[in-house]
Amino acid sequence: xxxxxxxxxxxxxxxxxxxxxxxxxxxxNAATVDVRMLSHTKEGGRGFDxxxxxxxxxxxxxxxxxxxxxxxxxxxxxxxxxxxxxxxRIGHDLNVTFTKPGLYGYKCLPHYFLGMxxxxxxxNADNEAKLKAxxxxxxxxxxxxxxxxxxxxx
Numbered sequence: 262x263x264x265x266x267x268x269x270x271x272x273x274x275x276x277x278x279x280x281x282x283x284x285x286x287x288x289x290n291a292a293t294v295d296v297r298m299l300s301h302t303k304e305g306g307r308g309f310d311x312x313x314x315x316x317x318x319x320x321x322x323x324x325x326x327x328x329x330x331x332x333x334x335x336x337x338x339x340x341x342x343x344x345x346x347x348x349x350r351i352g353h354d355l356n357v358t359f360t361k362p363g364l365y366g367y368k369c370l371p372h373y374f375l376g377m378x379x380x381x382x383x384x385n386a387d388n389e390a391k392l393k394a395x396x397x398x399x400x401x402x403x404x405x406x407x408x409x410x411x412x413x414x415x
Contacts, residue, residue, distance in 0.1 A: 291319040291358075296379065298324060298331035298369060307331070307372045309379040312404075313411045318384050321358045324349060331369045331377070338395045339366030341388050363388045364412065368401070376400030380408045382415070389413075 294314050302308040314322060324333040326349075333355055334348035341363030349355030351371065359365065362384035369377040378401050380392075389409065397405055 291321065292316065293321045293323050293356075295323050295325055296333075297327040298333060298377075300328040300330070307369065307375055307377045309333070309367075309369075309377065312379040313382065313408050313415075314380075315382045315415060316359060318360055318362055319358065320383075321356050322381055324355045324357070326352050326354050330371060332371070333367055334370060336366040336368050336378075336395065339364070339392045341365070341383075359383045362386065364392050366392050366395070366405070373401055374399035376404035378404050378408070380405075380412060382412055386412070 294316055296314060297310045299310055300307055302310055309324075316322065326332075329352050332349045332351040332353070335346040337346070340346055341361045344359075344361040344363065344365070347355065347357045347367075359381060363382075364386040365381040365383070367379050367381065376399065378397075389412065393405075393409060
């Protein structure tokens, strides 16, 4: 009886060790970064916190609807060539896994003109000039200028 218990314990240990080893080489190790959608940021006003994130291909950004009345969606013309756009519902979280390197511009649709925008930089971005050429409404223009400066000095 004792040998049977020991054999099962050893089998369970080996099984768990193999799962851990398999996980070490799998995409399960991709990072998840949280970005909160807020009505009041540290800088004042509505915004994303953080507004700029630097990740690697395969990583996920978890956009958290921390305050009501916000959403997140990619901005047309502000994603890498061939990348998939994204759009979340107002008041709901959204997970986006980024698989193509480059810069992605995003907004909160209801507060876009107030400057509620952000950037995701995936690996080495080579599309910054294309994003900067996109016309921005209201306060989004000045906010993006600051965010691009943050990306350039990262």
